[in-house]
Each structure stands twice: as structure tokens, then as C-alpha cells.
Amino acid sequence: GQQVMQIPQYQHVQEGEDFTTYCNSSTTLSNIQWYKQRPGGHPVFLIQLVKSGEVKKQKRLTFQFGEAKKNSSLHITATQTTDVGTYFCKGGGSNYKLTFGKGTLLTVNP
Amino acid sequence: NAGVTQTPKFQVLKTGQSMTLQCAQDMNHEYMSWYRQDPGMGLRLIHYSVGAGITDQGEVPNGYNVSRSTTEDFPLRLLSAAPSQTSVYFCASSYSGFGYGYTFGSGTRLTVV
Numbered sequence: 001g002q003q004v005m006q007i008p009q010y011q012h013v014q015e016g017e018d019f020t021t022y023c024n025s026s027t028t029l030s031n032i033q034w035y036k037q038r039p040g041g042h043p044v045f046l047i048q049l050v051k052s053g054e055v056k057k058q059k060r061l062t063f064q065f066g067e068a069k070k071n072s073s074l075h076i077t078a079t080q081t082t083d084v085g086t087y088f089c090k091g092g093g094s095n096y097k098l099t100f101g102k103g104t105l106l107t108v109n110p
Numbered sequence: 111n112a113g114v115t116q117t118p119k120f121q122v123l124k125t126g127q128s129m130t131l132q133c134a135q136d137m138n139h140e141y142m143s144w145y146r147q148d149p150g151m152g153l154r155l156i157h158y159s160v161g162a163g164i165t166d167q168g169e170v171p172n173g174y175n176v177s178r179s180t181t182e183d184f185p186l187r188l189l190s191a192a193p194s195q196t197s198v199y200f201c202a203s204s205y206s207g208f209g210y211g212y213t214f215g216s217g218t219r220l221t222v223v
Contacts, residue, residue: 009150033211042200043153045211088153096160096207097168100145102152 004032004091006101014109019076021104023089031092032065032072037103038085048092079108112136116201116215123191123222131186131218133201141207142184146170146197147217153200159184160207191222 004025013019023032031050035043047056049065049072056063060083062075076083086103117132135142143158155168159178173195175187184203188195198219202212 031209042214042216043212045213048209048211092208094208096158096166097155099155099169100153102150
């Protein structure tokens with residue numbers, strides 16, 4: 001399947017620090033989705049971005065879709081221990097086999 | 111609304127045994143899929159279905175079979191279990207494969223010894 005690359009693989013922060021994960025595709029995407037998986041849990045859909053340059057916010061989370069629709073980022077302001085988990089992106093297009101990124105594991109030191 | 115229900119939650123198999131992982135959704139979603147999750151490998155697509163009677167292979171289909179006789183159910187069959195199939199398996203569904211978020215089941219943790 002077509003790959004989206006996600007970085008970093010791991011990120012450890014102190015509570016209150018900001019966090020950003022990036023998702024990059026070699027091809028233009030129709031949309032990008034973000035998911036969160038708590039330790040021991042299952043992925044949960046957070047949001048979908050569709051438009052070039054789109055920015056959406058959910059409380060302390062800010063999601064961006066690049067102008068070329070090939071990259072995206074998820075930024076968390078002032079992390080809390082409840083933000084712990086793995087964040088995945090998934091590229092969308094006309095191919096059902098478009099894959100998830102490998103995820104960024106966020107740990108937060110209280 | 112139960113969402114996506116997966117059974118069993120845990121399973122231990124011996125090498126060579128066969129089994130079926132069950133997945134059912136009550137949201138009338140057309141698209142259903144199976145993923146396996148291994149440490150450091152992310153979520154890898156095994157098989158998917160875009161509607162009853164229609165299935166296709168994903169990234170890692172070898173050793174697995176699927177069928178979709180109803181909109182609600184999408185079972186995953188392991189034909190002859192191997193230790194390499196030790197993993198966590200997730201079923202996911204979506205209104206369609208494009209443009210809609212996926213709803214995941216709670217997963218099946220499978221160990222093959």
C-alpha cells in the first residue's frame with residue numbers, strides 16, 4: 001500500500017510542554033485522518049482534514065493539512081497525562097489500500 | 111449502538127490450528143477491514159471489503175481468508191496458525207472506504223505457540 005511516513009516514532013515530554021507529530025506522503029492525498037490509541041486500547045478517530053491548508057482545532061489539539069496536501073501535523077499545546085498514547089495518521093485517496101503511518105508514541109512525565 | 115464488536119478478546123493457538131476471528135458492526139457500514147498491529151510496525155491492512163460479497167487483499171494477506179456474506183459481519187480466518195501470526199488484530203468499519211473515519215473494535219490478542 002502507499003505509505004505515509006510519520007515522525008518522530010517516540011516523543012517524551014514533561015507535562016505542560018508542547019508536542020508535535022508530522023505525517024508526510026510522497027503523493028497528493030484527498031484527505032488525511034488522525035487517530036489516537038491509548039495504551040492497551042484501540043485506535044479512535046479524531047478528525048479528518050480535506051482542504052489544502054486546512055487548520056482545525058479540538059481544544060488543545062491543532063491539526064494542519066499542508067498546502068500541497070502531502071503533509072500534515074498534529075500539535076498538542078500544554079500536554080497533560082491524559083494525552084498519553086500513540087497518534088496515527090492515515091492518508092486518504094482513491095486507493096482503499098492507503099496505509100496508516102507507523103504512529104508516534106507520546107509519553108508524558110507528570 | 112454497540113459499534114464494532116470483536117470476539118474473542120484473547121486467544122492462544124497451537125501452531126497449525128485454525129480459527130475464526132469474529133467482527134460484527136451495527137452501523138450499516140459498507141466498508142470493513144482487518145488490521146494487525148505489531149510493535150514498531152503500526153497498523154497493517156490484511157483484507158478489506160467494500161460491501162457484501164466483495165473482498166480484496168491488503169498489505170499482508172498471506173495465511174488469512176475473509177468472506178462477507180452480510181453487511182454486518184466480516185470474519186477473519188486463520189487457516190493454519192503460525193507463530194508469525196502472533197499479534198493484535200483489529201477490525202474497523204466505515205460508512206465508505208473514502209472520506210469517513212474508521213470505527214475500530216476493541217481488538218483480539220492472539221498468541222500462537
